[in-house]
Amino acid sequence: xxxxxxxVTNITVSIEEGWSFxxxxxxxxxxxxxxxxxxxxxxxxKVPTGVHxxxxxxxxxxxxxxxxxEHLIQWIGEETWAFQTKLTVTAEMHALPHIDLVxxxxxxxxxxxxxxxxxx
Numbered sequence: 001x002x003x004x005x006x007x008v009t010n011i012t013v014s015i016e017e018g019w020s021f022x023x024x025x026x027x028x029x030x031x032x033x034x035x036x037x038x039x040x041x042x043x044x045x046k047v048p049t050g051v052h053x054x055x056x057x058x059x060x061x062x063x064x065x066x067x068x069x070e071h072l073i074q075w076i077g078e079e080t081w082a083f084q085t086k087l088t089v090t091a092e093m094h095a096l097p098h099i100d101l102v103x104x105x106x107x108x109x110x111x112x113x114x115x116x117x118x119x120x
Contacts (some may be wrong), residue, residue: 011093019045019085026097031047034072035060036079048105051081087114 021043023036029111030036036055037043039118055061055076062069091098101119103112 003110004013009092011096013087013093015085015087016047017046017085019083021045021051021081021083024080026075029075029079034062036076036081042084045083047083051076051108 010108021037026036027039030038037060043054043058051063052064052073055073056063061073061076064070064073089099101112101114103120106112110120111118
């Protein structure tokens with residue numbers, strides 16, 4: 001048996017609260033009844049979620065399951081979206097030999113940044 005983990009502390013921090021999202025591209029496509037976010041606007045959200053679900057919750061898009069609405073909202077998948085939250089790293093965490101940042105349920109394509117640095 002290896003003693004490599006003796007004295008190592010595990011700290012788990014949930015980052016399920018405090019999320020928001022925004023549209024990063026395609027603002028010129030926005031219409032009054034079929035739109036994303038305004039430039040610089042961040043809308044509150046809870047995770048796990050997806051952009052379509054959140055835009056529907058915020059009454060930004062028509063219900064995709066009614067009539068031809070699914071066709072009308074195809075633009076959403078062509079734009080770039082961002083989700084953000086804040087994570088406080090304590091002195092105790094900084095003292096650890098390494099920190100694992102674990103994400104459950106990231107979609108097919110995602111870039112993860114921490115303090116402006118791409119980590120995934």
